[in-house]
Structure formats: structure tokens, C-alpha cells
């Protein structure tokens with residue numbers, strides 16, 4: 766019997782979705798355990814976001830992963846997503862919680878235990894710290910330190926996500942420090958062997974870090 770590892774993979778969609786993205790996503794999810802998929806379409810019109818949710822949501826939910834929407838709790842509720850992720854400048858956490866009801870709410874907290882405490886008090890289901898490593902996916906507003914993750918994991922029950930430049934090659938300290946989820950874009954979607962290979966490599970690295 767294989768125990769479920771304490772740290773799981775959280776996929777975020779790439780900045781531009783190719784035409785065959787639903788197939789790529791299905792293959793990635795079939796390659797190994799993925800806890801959640803976040804649809805992140807920056808600056809897309811609502812209609813495009815809504816159509817994309819309708820296309821991808823069944824692919825994700827039929828594989829028992831949570832389907833979360835970036836930035837838009839309102840559309841998450843309207844279109845049957847499992848929750849939403851908001852950043853510090855998207856909306857107040859309490860407002861997001863009110864819109865989402867019992868759905869999952871994740872909140873970006875950069876490198877700040879204070880923001881994370883506030884988010885937890887306002888109803889966040891998980892807090893996200895990052896960026897831990899340089900990333901080409903987005904200009905991160907701040908870099909995060911392992912000590913922040915360590916302090917959070919030691920004292921708080923609310924799960925934490927680590928994000929930013931995470932790869933199979935650099936994720937071990939994050940896993941060993943207590944990140945419950947590793948959120949990745951490039952490590953999977955830009956993997957030279959394709960996304961399914963990217964998922965396998967991340968899961969192997971998480972398992973190795975957990976064992977070591």
C-alpha cells in the first residue's frame with residue numbers, strides 16, 4: 766500500500782492555452798496525482814474565461830482534482846468551479862469568502878506571515894507563499910524565504926502552497942519544510958518531454974524529498 770504524500774502537486778494553466786489544451790491537460794492529470802488545477806487566464810474577456818471553464822472543468826473534476834479559478838470568485842461560483850484563488854490586489858479576502866460560500870478559497874501572501882494570518886482569519890482555506898525561485902512565467906512582486914514557510918508550517922494548521930520557479934530539481938527543501946502543495950506552471954507545461962512527463966518528474970521529486 767502506498768501512503769498519500771504530505772505534499773501534492775497543484776497545476777496552474779500556462780499563460781496561453783494551445784488549441785489542444787484539454788487533451789494535454791487530460792494527459793497531464795492521468796500521469797499522476799494532482800490535487801488541483803487553477804485556470805489562470807490573465808486579461809481574457811469574461812466570455813473566453815467562461816467558455817474555457819466549461820471546456821476544462823469536466824476534464825479536471827472527472828479526475829477528482831479540484832478546479833479553481835484565478836482572480837474571479839464570481840465566475841467560479843457561476844460556472845461550477847470548486848473554488849478560486851485571489852491575490853492581495855484582487856479583492857478583500859472576506860469579500861471573496863462571502864462570494865464563494867463553502868467553496869475553496871486560496872490567497873496569495875507573498876513572503877508575509879502577517880498577510881497569511883489575516884487571510885486565515887478572513888476565511889482562506891490555503892495560503893500561498895512565493896516566489897521561491899526566479900520564474901519566467903510572471904514578474905513576481907516579491908521573493909519568498911524558506912524560513913517563512915517553516916514558521917507557517919510549524920505553527921499553523923491552514924495548508925500552505927509554495928509557488929514560483931519550482932521544478933523537480935529544486936523542490937526538495939520546500940517539501941521537507943512542510944509545503945502541502947507545490948504550484949507549478951513551467952515545470953509541467955514547458956517540460957521538454959511534454960506535460961505528462963513534467964507531472965511524473967514532479968511527483969517523483971516530491972516522493973524522493975518526502976522519503977529523504
Ligand SMILES: Cc1ncc(COP(=O)(O)OP(=O)(O)O)c(N)n1
Nearest residue numbers: 835850851852853873893926928948
Ligand atoms: C497558488 C497560487 N499562488 C499565487 C498566485 C498568484 O496570485 P496573484 O498574486 O493574484 O497573481 P496572479 O496569478 O493573479 O497574476 C496564484 N495565482 N496561485
Ligand SMILES: Cc1nc(C(=O)O)sc1CCOP(=O)(O)O
Nearest residue numbers: 895896900902929930949950951
Ligand atoms: C502565478 C504566479 N504567482 C507567483 C507568486 O509569486 O505569487 S509566481 C507565479 C508563476 C508560477 O509559475 P512557474 O511555476 O512557471 O514559476
Ligand SMILES: [Mg+2]
Nearest residue numbers: 836851852855
Ligand atoms: Mg490574482
